[in-house]
Amino acid sequence: MKSYAETAGAVEVADTAVVRGPNSVVVRLSVNGTFRNILVEPRVSLLDALRDRLDLTGTKKGCNQGACGACTVWVDKRRVLACLTLAITCETREVTTIEGLSDGVDLHPMQSAFVSQDAFQCGYCTPGQIMSAVAFLAEGHAADDDAIREWMSGNICRCAAYPNIRAAIRQVRDEAGTGGPDATG
């Protein structure tokens, strides 16, 4: 294993050719299957890139500190907090937001279940809840109530729609049978 000093030195050398910033640079993102170029400083978070640069405001900002889950999106099909992710680190990855979950005509089953179970009130946590919930089922957890409580506890709902959120997830789980939906596919 290399010492810290060696690593630091190595990185410095290796990166000289590709140092970008601190001024604005072109960042190429693939969001919901479409490539988009934006001109941003490297310090710009994925969340602000989506909301302020790409006009994809479905992803919400509830704290900007990694505490609430409102900004949950998928990067390469794994849930991440977009407020704690730099946009520039997503260049070779596929970003999926709530806008990419359905085709705009038919809702994703989780979206329909959230509506029919009244799993929200103000709706501000909802995109994050849904992105978490779909990923939760796709990850193949037990999907009983205890597992839902545990795995969905990274998403705060200040309106406290939690029992209805659990009901929505149960509904999708049951509709999809034992295998779980091919949710992120």
Added chain:
Amino acid sequence: MSPVLGAALDRVDGRAKVTGAARYSGELNLPNLAHAVLVGARVPSGRIIGIDCRQASVADGVHTVLTHLDLPRVAAQPKLFPSLAGLTAHGQSFFPMQDDVVHYAGQPIAVVVADTVERAEYAGSLVQVNYAETPSATLLDQVRDQAYEPQRIFGGLVPGRNPDRGDPESGLRDAELTLDLTYRFAANHQNPLEMSTTTAVWDDLDRLTLYDSTQGPTATQLSVAELLGLPPTRIRVVSHFVGGSFGAKALIWPHVTLTALAARQVGRPVRLTLSRDQMFHSCGHREEQEQRIRLGADRNGRLAALTHDKISLTSHFDDWAETSLESPAITYAAPNYAGGYRLARGNTITPTFTRGPGEATGMFALESAMDELAHTIGIDPVELRLRNHADVDPDTGKPWSSKGLRECYQRGAELFGWAGRDPAPGTRWEGRWQIGTGMATAAYPVAAPISPQRARARMYIDGSVVVEAGISEFGTGALTAMTQVAADGLGLPVDRVRFVGGTTDLPNVAAAVGSAGSGATSSPVHLACTQLRDQLVRQAVADQHSPLHGADPAAVVVRDGRMCLRDRPEVGETYAELLGRNHIPDVETVGTWMPVLAPMTDYAMHTFGAQFAEVAVDADLGLVRVRRLVGVFAPGRILNRKTAHSQLMGGMLWGLSQALLEATRMDPNTGRWANASLADYLVPVNADVPEITIDTIEVPDPVVNPLGVKGVGEIGIVGTSAAIANAVHHATGRRIRHLPITVEDLL
């Protein structure tokens, strides 16, 4: 009434909210938009003796840095006034950045505007401030000895003392049994998930459009107009979707006007969004407080006397206390009563509304004390409440416009399985968990605006209808419920009705606060729609080409958009046929409702309910788990069963949170909140939340408003925390007289 009223309709804005299409106020991407960031005072008290903006001003992308030295002065000194009045609704009687004095930590002292939010935030960190600090007081205990009895509180609308009943002191002296108990409450912050945000856009004619996260677009319009010295006609406020409020966006705070001033300065649209930390310093909070209850009762538990005194911390500018004494004063038939507020001033922003304002704390005190009384006398807690049931308003002697509380106790006890409860505390174990149950009464006043409330209904030639009122949708389900009210009034299917709110261009309704929103909006919507229906029916019977020609209008009913004779439904025609035949493109009516205020009627108006809780307490770790909650409420007519239950459920979970989690902790050394983030200020997450059973008792109320709606936004939180604390006592034998109850209390 048609079955559409009260039906469990899915939210009409549901699709927009689950697809991310719903645009909240801070989500409008305008050309040339600049971003503003507030810089807040780091100290709670003192003067700014130097503020150096040179570095900040030359940082990349910065348009301007404004401080008290160069911010244009506001045109008027704001005056706190609750938004329910429908007038200006300033959160406090102070506007910052007018001079160099710092009254509270986080008070805005500079506004930085830059081309991106990252650059504005960075430049904000470069503003150098020197303070001459003066001693501060930020905790009640530091200023308790300077407390005073205010003349009036709550923007002057509520007297500092409630009127006495009888002779409380001799009532207490002569009682067979007395209790004297003191309850303490930590400060709480509303923390809606969407942080407050305002976007200000000036046009070439010096007219301002504000996209603001507010509970009342008109409240924003009038408040900003006053501060800018502009007529309201020059200000338009847009607020379609609001990401929760819980009181944080009920009154209008300085950042809104600061955004408008900054936008005028830089000559381009400006958006300002408070950070989560700033949310703890910028829109008020539930104040730190203490309440003392004295009960006098006979051996059978009948109350002879009740006194209720509150002391709390307020700002340097306002005599604010949340009105904690109102419901406790009239919940039970105590013949002798006294209650009053005391205030002490500290270095704080003016406290404000937080969900269940007043009653969430006041009823915790009363209902905890009632549980102690039941325990002391050895009677069942529900039975004690029934013995003291107030058949009429004990203050005025007036009958209730509707009540339903006995039914709530009964139904709640059934749903919970209360009967046969062993009253002995600390005797039920499941492994290392101690199990207990508790209950409490819920009560909340029926509030109404004091000004006329308006809505407009316009039917188009095809018989479809748009109904409008200037409300915002912050999670109450108002858009859905009002669609149902309109469909009911006009005899139309809901999909023929579109309800529109969200701007000051529309007929004016007061801010939806204090559970008054559903009454204040449904009433003019109902009136506008029934007037429109009646007008069209009159037109049909007068029209010689109509099958209804010559009929008695009173004999005509409307179903599914078709007017027909009640007795011979085959005779009739649709609205669309009537309008089409007569080439009428549209018909419009405005409904105006003048609210009924309790003092003007022969009735007392209040909402009641009953709360039941079961807890398990880990005997080794002191952890409290709420296992189940049952709440039964009598909130008048329910407009939509699904959304109403969601609001009641949310309220009950706020009560759970008040009982066990929520506290904003003040560090008196720095004078700043010590846990101003969503990681440190605890709110419930999914794992904290049990299943909840909710039921409603629909008692008709012909007095409060045309549809008999009393509101569901607040009553759910009231009493929940007391039911939980009473259950903790039942489980462990320990009586905790402060909120929140934490692990340390039960070790």
